[in-house]
Amino acid sequence: MAILVTGGAGYIGSHTVVEFLAKGEEVIVLDNLQKGHREAVKSGMFYEGDIRDDQLLTKVFSEHNVEAVIHFAADSLVGESVENPLKYYDNNVITAQNLLAGMVKHGVKNIVFSSTAATYGEPESIPIRETDRKEPTNPYGETKLAIEKMLKWCDHAYGLKHVALRYFNAAGAHIDGQIGEDHQPESHLIPIILQVALGQREQLAVFGDDYPTVDGTCVRDYIHVTDLANAHWLALQKLRSTGESAVYNLGNGEGFSVKQVVEKAREVTGHPIPVKIAPRRAGDPAVLIASSERAQRELGWKPQYNGLGQIIQTAWNWHSNHPKGYAK
Numbered sequence: 382m383a384i385l386v387t388g389g390a391g392y393i394g395s396h397t398v399v400e401f402l403a404k405g406e407e408v409i410v411l412d413n414l415q416k417g418h419r420e421a422v423k424s425g426m427f428y429e430g431d432i433r434d435d436q437l438l439t440k441v442f443s444e445h446n447v448e449a450v451i452h453f454a455a456d457s458l459v460g461e462s463v464e465n466p467l468k469y470y471d472n473n474v475i476t477a478q479n480l481l482a483g484m485v486k487h488g489v490k491n492i493v494f495s496s497t498a499a500t501y502g503e504p505e506s507i508p509i510r511e512t513d514r515k516e517p518t519n520p521y522g523e524t525k526l527a528i529e530k531m532l533k534w535c536d537h538a539y540g541l542k543h544v545a546l547r548y549f550n551a552a553g554a555h556i557d558g559q560i561g562e563d564h565q566p567e568s569h570l571i572p573i574i575l576q577v578a579l580g581q582r583e584q585l586a587v588f589g590d591d592y593p594t595v596d597g598t599c600v601r602d603y604i605h606v607t608d609l610a611n612a613h614w615l616a617l618q619k620l621r622s623t624g625e626s627a628v629y630n631l632g633n634g635e636g637f638s639v640k641q642v643v644e645k646a647r648e649v650t651g652h653p654i655p656v657k658i659a660p661r662r663a664g665d666p667a668v669l670i671a672s673s674e675r676a677q678r679e680l681g682w683k684p685q686y687n688g689l690g691q692i693i694q695t696a697w698n699w700h701s702n703h704p705k706g707y708a709k
């Protein structure tokens with residue numbers, strides 16, 4: 382039976398495809414390449430197209446005996462979602478609805494869903510636990526929370542089981558150096574810092590230094606992309622063995638401010654990485670740090686890359702060897 386990976390040509394999806402293939406799974410990727418890269422999917426079957434295309438979904442589900450879907454495909458930028466919320470309701474909520482309808486129609490019973498720390502909004506306490514209050518501060522988080530609720534009701538009505546994985550900040554690149562992060566245009570902190578180190582940007586704009594944090598800049602929990610990829614496989618095993626829906630946070634449990642990330646990147650790259658202080662970016666909570674205790678206990682998940690320097694080093698290997706990303 383096959384595993385359908387939507388958004389498998391994207392950053393986290395492509396790393397997950399590698400891990401699933403290594404475990405001997407049969408993988409099919411569906412990606413419209415709006416952000417992903419065909420070159421990031423080295424093997425496995427590939428369908429180029431949009432999940433909102435019913436004919437294509439029917440074709441994929443008819444041509445394969447799909448056991449489970451790993452659903453990465455989405456728009457996922459906090460700042461952009463504040464400026465253009467309807468884009469997020471369309472490509473996140475409507476896309477998920479279409480996918481779930483296709484799964485129900487074709488009798489596919491399992492889904493692992495990419496949720497996010499952005500579902501919590503400003504945390505009520507740190508570290509954040511799965512049961513904590515969820516009041517997103519941006520439309521991106523709202524759409525992911527709406528999908529989590531849609532999954533709950535699909536379980537209730539159709540017996541469609543899910544594991545929702547609330548990732549904190551994905552970072553780093555595959556240890557073999559063949560795949561990594563390449564978003565056009567880039568908006569994520571670590572790749573932007575490394576573009577400064579490569580001389581592709583003059584400086585990093587730090588979005589706000591007046592947050593109630595250790596040095597005034599936002600604090601995030603950075604988790605290696607391969608550790609995230611492995612959590613998906615463990616989530617699938619849980620669905621296979623228990624047939625129960627669940628939700629898990631995925632992070633390292635340690636927070637780093639923007640300035641601390643810059644400092645660590647200076648150590649890794651040996652570059653001074655100049656910064657300038659810029660206004661706050663709308664929708665950013667001050668601090669997001671995970672408790673992943675539930676994932677460790679119930680999935681047996683244990684991050685292998687728990688040092689920020691180690692995570693940045695893998696990203697630096699990728700960016701310095703692929704200064705233009707996947708572009709030739």
Ligand SMILES: NC(=O)c1ccc[n+]([C@@H]2O[C@H](COP(=O)([O-])OP(=O)(O)OC[C@H]3O[C@@H](n4cnc5c(N)ncnc54)[C@H](O)[C@@H]3O)[C@@H](O)[C@H]2O)c1
Pocket residue numbers: 387388389390391392393394411412413414415416417418430431432433452453454455456457472476495496497498547548549550551552564
């Ligand atoms: N990067 C992070 O730090 C982070 C953290 C928390 C959650 N997430 C979630 O993880 C998932 C993957 O994130 P990423 O950073 O790899 O993003 P990405 O943009 O690199 O990957 C998403 C992929 O989905 C594809 N896609 C988007 N809409 C599609 C559609 N309608 N039909 C078919 N393909 C479509 C894109 O082309 C892209 O390849 C997203 O759902 C995101 O919300 C990411």
Ligand SMILES: O=c1ccn([C@@H]2O[C@H](COP(=O)(O)OP(=O)(O)O[C@H]3O[C@H](CO)[C@@H](O)[C@H](O)[C@H]3O)[C@@H](O)[C@H]2O)c(=O)[nH]1
Pocket residue numbers: 457458459496497498499548549550551568569570571573585586587588589599600601639662665669
């Ligand atoms: O040029 C930049 C880029 C980012 N930041 C800051 O760096 C931090 C991290 O930003 P970024 O890398 O853009 O990640 P987030 O906005 O925290 O969001 C990521 O992490 C979330 C989970 O925490 C996911 O849901 C999102 O999809 C993913 O993009 C934030 O405080 C930003 O304000 C800057 O100061 N300057």
